[in-house]
Amino acid sequence: MLGVPADADQGLFQLKLLSGADAPVLGKGPMTIKIYAINLDRSVDRWNALSRQAQELNLDLIRVPGVDGTIIPPEERVDTDEYFFRRNNGRIFLPGEYGCYRSHLKALSIFLSTGDPLAIIVEDDIQLRSDLVAQADAAFQALPQADVIKLLNHRIVWFKRFATSSLGIDIDRAAHGPQGSTACYAVTRLGAEKLVKRLARMEYPWDIALERGWATGIEIYTTRLNMVSIVRHKTTIASRSAYRASKFPWWRRLRTYHVRMLESVRRIDYALRG
Numbered sequence: 001m002l003g004v005p006a007d008a009d010q011g012l013f014q015l016k017l018l019s020g021a022d023a024p025v026l027g028k029g030p031m032t033i034k035i036y037a038i039n040l041d042r043s044v045d046r047w048n049a050l051s052r053q054a055q056e057l058n059l060d061l062i063r064v065p066g067v068d069g070t071i072i073p074p075e076e077r078v079d080t081d082e083y084f085f086r087r088n089n090g091r092i093f094l095p096g097e098y099g100c101y102r103s104h105l106k107a108l109s110i111f112l113s114t115g116d117p118l119a120i121i122v123e124d125d126i127q128l129r130s131d132l133v134a135q136a137d138a139a140f141q142a143l144p145q146a147d148v149i150k151l152l153n154h155r156i157v158w159f160k161r162f163a164t165s166s167l168g169i170d171i172d173r174a175a176h177g178p179q180g181s182t183a184c185y186a187v188t189r190l191g192a193e194k195l196v197k198r199l200a201r202m203e204y205p206w207d208i209a210l211e212r213g214w215a216t217g218i219e220i221y222t223t224r225l226n227m228v229s230i231v232r233h234k235t236t237i238a239s240r241s242a243y244r245a246s247k248f249p250w251w252r253r254l255r256t257y258h259v260r261m262l263e264s265v266r267r268i269d270y271a272l273r274g
Contacts (some may be wrong), residue, residue, distance in 0.1 A: 033133045033186075034116060035059055036107045036164045039124040040066040040099075046124040060133075063101075064107040069099025078102075084203040090256035091246040093202070101206045104182065105199070108192040119192070123183040126152070127229045131167070135227050136186040138165035144172075147191030147219040148210065151227035154180030159224060160271055171226040175271035176264075182207045184228045194218045213265075214270035 037055070047063060053136045055063035069077075077098055085093050104121065111119040121138055122128075129135075132151070139149045142163040149171060158175035165171065187195070198216045199209050213220040247253070 003105045032060055032130060033044055033118050033120055033136060034111075034114075035061050035120045035132070036064050036111055037122050037124055038064045038066045038103045038107055042068065043124060050124050050126070050128070057128055057130045059128060062110075064103065064110060066239075067102040067106060069095035069097065069102070070223050072098070080202045081199055086248070087255050088204055088259050089208075090248050090253035093205070094181070094246055097128055097205050098167075101202050101209075104206050104210075105196060108187065108196050111187070112189065112192050113197065117189055118186060119186065120151070120186045121182075122228070125231050126183050127231050129228055132227055135165070135223070136168055138167045139169065139171055139223060141166065141188065143171050143221055145219055146221045147194060148185055148187045148218075148221070150179070150182070150185045150220070150222040152181050152184040152211075153222055153226065156222070156224060158268075158271070161224070162221060163207070164213065169227075171221050172224055173221055173271035175268045177267055178206060178208050179222065180212050181230075183230060185210070186224055191218060207217075211267075213247070214266040 037047075037050055039050070045064075051061060051063075053059075072095065080093070080098065082093070107121050111121075117138070118140060120132065136149070136151065138150075140146060141147070142165040153174075155177075156172070156174050156179065157173065157177070159170075159172050160175065161170045161172045163171045193209070195218065198218065199206075203209070204212070211220060249257075
């Protein structure tokens with residue numbers, strides 16, 4: 001069922017607050033897990049399609065009005081570190097990336113305003129599955145120490161299995177990355193608290209920042225198989241040409257190459273040590 005009223009397309013939504021006594025306990029059997037879907041006000045068609053899926057699959061979907069970075073003047077952007085972003089990524093950040101970053105922090109903050117122990121955060125260009133909630137719950141029962149379990153990735157390289165859920169899905173870390181995509185991930189309350197606090201300042205795009213458990217102390221894992229699929233829409237973040245244009249010439253990216261080498265070593269260590 002949908003957790004939004006009929007006027008959700010105008011960016012309005014409601015949340016039912018749960019007291020600690022009313023909230024289900026993580027890892028103690030099936031629970032109702034809300035899915036928080038980030039959706040820009042201008043992307044009405046995407047919301048309509050996603051909400052129809054949720055209704056058909058009887059999933060509890062809550063709309064999170066996305067932050068549209070393209071309409072926010074540079075002087076009004078908050079908590080960005082342009083120096084480190086440029087050094088770490090070898091380019092300037094794009095307005096759509098800023099909006100994406102702030103949107104995920106917004107979704108996590110909304111989740112934290114409830115008493116729920118677990119949530120699923122999605123972007124609006126995915127195809128939902130009827131077993132998505134069951135898969136997320138089973139993954140955390142198999143790996144209760146996890147703060148975040150990514151349920152969709154563009155690539156899995158040098159896979160190391162840590163656990164297998166009761167539904168037969170391997171949960172792992174990948175020693176090579178970035179894996180790409182934060183279009184669907186499950187997160188605990190503690191994990192959300194860590195993310196909101198430790199990723200408050202933007203130094204990487206959100207999909208890269210989320211994976212950096214070696215730097216943030218957050219326990220990040222991933223399912224080996226994707227639990228949802230991407231619907232091939234035109235991206236609302238930036239075009240390929242915009243990404244290319246944002247890159248510095250090679251000689252200005254020498255520090256970036258050094259950062260990436262160190263990140264690769266730390267990623268391998270993080271993946272293998274468990």
